[in-house]
Amino acid sequence: MVEPEKLSAIERTAVEVKPMIDFRSDNTGRAAPEILEALVRANHGTALGYGGDDWTAALQQRFSELFETAVRVFPVATGTAANALALASLGPSWGIVYCSEVAHINTAEANATGFFGGGLKLAPVPGDHGRINADRLAETLAGIAPGQIHRGQPSAVNLTQATDLGGVYTLDQIRAVADVAKGRDLKIHMDGARFANALARLGCSPAEATWRSGVDIMSFGATKNGGALCDAIVVFTPDLVDGLAVQLRRAGQVWSKMRFASAQLIAYVEKGLWLNMARASNAIAARIAAGLHDTSGARLLAPVEANELFLELPSATMDALEADGFQFYRRSKNLARFVCRFDTSEAEADAFVAALRRRLTPVTASRAAE
């Protein structure tokens, strides 16, 4: 399976084989029917543009209840827009944003943060399984004198929750990073592209997982968890709102028919839909992990705490799995990523575990010859 990287050429070659069992990404999946139904239901009457409609007002209300504080919610088209614009709102253009080496903002968003931030610099901080380690952040900050002019000035910290390697920050881990950051007046941004998966794992309230643990602003992901065409920025620190509102307009991220976005997001959290979907995809990932626990030849790069598995596998095993009809992304020669969606079935999970066990045995046996 090849990364879909050549989409920019008009003469795109079809990289998609007949899908059989798809673990490529949580963005290859369907949307929850409830979300599309809400979108269709919003199609009546006229409504003021650019967010001046009743749905968007209701969205503010609904999320403020959800987060147990007055929040401001800005629907945006993509997680990249949410991340980059949220981070750009947190500090000056000569700022430094600390993140994990493997953070999505650092590896997969074409440096959107650097662009929207006007030259903002991303600086990786070590940690395990896609997390930032609070002590290592403290060491890094200690090396940058306040007021120095040569490196830019620390301005924010980005946490991906769940992490880009399938881990989940505990509340203590978030707070430890936030404590270090606040000691230096840095703001905290949470990239919650898979926030629902993390929340389902943590079992705490949305408030605890965010502002009560020090988060100032978050990218609230819906797309990867059964959404369709929008994510959101949720602002917990009110003085960020006014600037962000103009910046979003300038960024082409304020739909004139905003009701169709707001309606999706309201439906997403209605009656626990989002958490139900996240629990489902987490459970599938856990089921696969459990199925592999005594398998030799496949090593998990990180504990499976959300809906992704990163497996070190012989490349021949990857070839064989593809021949069996499984779709997934190769991250490197011996590392593959498998992502579970809310609608991935237990049967698909079990088929994958069975295939992997079957394919690993002969491969492992022949590895000495490789």
Next chain:
Amino acid sequence: MVEPEKLSAIERTAVEVKPMIDFRSDNTGRAAPEILEALVRANHGTALGYGGDDWTAALQQRFSELFETAVRVFPVATGTAANALALASLGPSWGIVYCSEVAHINTAEANATGFFGGGLKLAPVPGDHGRINADRLAETLAGIAPGQIHRGQPSAVNLTQATDLGGVYTLDQIRAVADVAKGRDLKIHMDGARFANALARLGCSPAEATWRSGVDIMSFGATKNGGALCDAIVVFTPDLVDGLAVQLRRAGQVWSKMRFASAQLIAYVEKGLWLNMARASNAIAARIAAGLHDTSGARLLAPVEANELFLELPSATMDALEADGFQFYRRSKNLARFVCRFDTSEAEADAFVAALRRRLTPVTASRAAE
């Protein structure tokens, strides 16, 4: 009726009165049911993300047929994104983009073009009714020596079609501007937020209205004409494609579940839906204009060639119309804009004409006392 300008405050006061007859904008309206149905129909199976899906491939095919040449179509969330990113693709960041003084990019997009263009400068060129006059463009360019370093370098021309004052460029007018521009190696961008309305007026082919008249790239509007959550950039000049693809990704304008956008755009042009809707809104505007032809006290700022009317009215008349339940935007003390949507009814149009006639008489009589 107040412009919805204070949406950035959390404690937004409800500016929306009970809608009665809404001429505020073509973005206050519904989406065409066909478009939402197509979106819902796309919700099956898995599909490669970021545009690697069958719907997006079909979109390229469909629009290439429509425009009678191989085009590249990039769905984007908003017209502002389409305009700014298209213009940023046409030249260097030190470029000058010529546009009408009243162009949407100059008055209503929070300088998105300057931002996405990395400091790109907009320079207004005079013309009637929102058009750029080709001779005035030539004069302006003559004043900027090639190679000079003090002003930036001319790079592109932006035409709004239909114009921001409700006019429509004829093909000859487009070609005249394009000829001047091409003589200086400038690229042409068409802001087609209301392209369907212009095309319905012109009665020519999409190809004639664009690349055959010199247009290199266009913002293809759908939202204002019965769309829901996406517009598009259509590229006619192939060497712009690769850079734009990366820039769109970086701008957070590439949906991972792109199929839901592409499906909307395919439905938009299917069986002439877009032109049928545009003809409907144009006809309503023409009906109102005809109804006013012998009215004293209301003066059209520009000929009504698409779906908008700009009326010079006494402010007391505006107050009276609002009291009658009509919604519209005041552009200045004595200028009001009335926009017709695809689903504005003839009855609404007639009610407006009647109210305006009724309200003008006493107001006009009392104007001496104002």
Next chain:
Amino acid sequence: MVEPEKLSAIERTAVEVKPMIDFRSDNTGRAAPEILEALVRANHGTALGYGGDDWTAALQQRFSELFETAVRVFPVATGTAANALALASLGPSWGIVYCSEVAHINTAEANATGFFGGGLKLAPVPGDHGRINADRLAETLAGIAPGQIHRGQPSAVNLTQATDLGGVYTLDQIRAVADVAKGRDLKIHMDGARFANALARLGCSPAEATWRSGVDIMSFGATKNGGALCDAIVVFTPDLVDGLAVQLRRAGQVWSKMRFASAQLIAYVEKGLWLNMARASNAIAARIAAGLHDTSGARLLAPVEANELFLELPSATMDALEADGFQFYRRSKNLARFVCRFDTSEAEADAFVAALRRRLTPVTASRAAE
């Protein structure tokens, strides 16, 4: 005389004729010997880089005395850098900066403000002779609702002192603009490329001409008035300092051997050198203006209040003056600019007046035939 606009081509054709009497610009002239001597005197011992030297410390002290308040002075290479970076420090990247239509930042700096400001927009405000009119500024601001998201948000006002048409704001005029601006929380930037000329005209203190009249930050010009290789930003509002310091470093405007810049600026203001030079160039301009007062055929576009004259002249007269060996810039077919330098002699001024009088008579006589 042709504008030196084609310097970017390697094969530059020599546009410079044998100079005879040069009124092209105040940047074509020599530096004051005192300034270069100070630079040379600074060349001893070692000194900490990037402004950590004794000369730069003395500069802070000297300018703080000069302005009768604690200021921060940042030497920069050019007036364009001073203007753009000062303005970028005054507000967010989605800001609007109000300026005169003919302001240098709007006409001659390749949109440096838009670039350094990350998409900052310049919005012209009418006024006479290169000034902003306070009432017109108030009207403009009244049209932009606080909190609206569609146009960007007003952030700063730029005043050019002396103006780009050779005028000088009175203190009352500055205060009137500042009052309007402060009423909307806008900051005031003074482009003082010819601040010494203005000050020489006003006869007030530097403090009165700047922060006591509401100026927050200024571009302090030296180059045009006998300087060599640096101008400066002078900051009156302390909370602008820290961000600006980093932004200047990032902009490549912090010399590592800063002492050689600071020494120039100290010498520039020592013993009134700057004001003496400005008085000299102002006096030459006044002498020319006086010499023309009863001349028909040459009309001053603006009162001569500093060291520049803008003369409406028949183009044939311009040709004739050039043939006589006078150098100057043509701003348009019938408008020429004449700039007096600190070392322009009275004899040069008188020669120019005599030539103009001589050349106007026959030209004027023949104008009917033109």
Next chain:
Amino acid sequence: MVEPEKLSAIERTAVEVKPMIDFRSDNTGRAAPEILEALVRANHGTALGYGGDDWTAALQQRFSELFETAVRVFPVATGTAANALALASLGPSWGIVYCSEVAHINTAEANATGFFGGGLKLAPVPGDHGRINADRLAETLAGIAPGQIHRGQPSAVNLTQATDLGGVYTLDQIRAVADVAKGRDLKIHMDGARFANALARLGCSPAEATWRSGVDIMSFGATKNGGALCDAIVVFTPDLVDGLAVQLRRAGQVWSKMRFASAQLIAYVEKGLWLNMARASNAIAARIAAGLHDTSGARLLAPVEANELFLELPSATMDALEADGFQFYRRSKNLARFVCRFDTSEAEADAFVAALRRRLTPVTASRAAE
């Protein structure tokens, strides 16, 4: 010795102790008298502004002879400006620039490249002693598919010559990197802040060290090697010139009195001055390195090939050396940098070697107690 990082505060505390023997940086030193004399000699007559003068024309001629090809030379205020603007000229704003982890552009220029490049991303490539390793560059590029949109697109490679750890690329090493880069259509930028030191080491021609080895554009440093107030960009690939000229103007890097900069650069290369100064500082560094060759307790981080030494030392030794009156920068707890200037004397070098030997013995003996 503390890094002069807090210069942004008005109340700067004097960090400079009475200088005794200064190894802090090559930017703490004097300028060569020949350079300042040339600057002073240029102060006669009038001259067209912004580079339209005879000195700047002569500079083009002189450097074209020096590099044995028609080059374009743009004087700029600082090396940061040279680097960032040169790199910004090499590709689109969504580009990736490969550099060493320790490259000045990555560690010490406040992300100027990201800013001037409009969001350009720096990506470190491993290598020894501040170099980029060609094989590692090839591996890195192999991981980025052409046409992919998620990471940005590779656009340029930055080589620091001499490197930021005191090494010098051999011609073969430059060519190896250039070969890999050209295979992917990447441009090569050389940060030649210490180009003279590298050239003195290599003993080859300027042409061989640059464009004949694949360099497209370079930052030509003078400041660190006896210059005063300017460095330069030298362009070898002609199609980069026109855009760069406008960008420099917009960046506030085009002095109106350019003759005073061009005169410095002409003097810098006249009669081999630059290479004589570089040989002198290199020789001092080599003398120190030779003096340390049998010293235990001090370890060179990299071979001394130019004018810098990076020494791993016990921190107590650093304290002792400072107490002895030596000035230098601590890069970390156990790493110190010593930089030799063109006017550092052999006596200063010998005094340092003696002190280090003296201070190392007791310190080393007592290290067990640390």
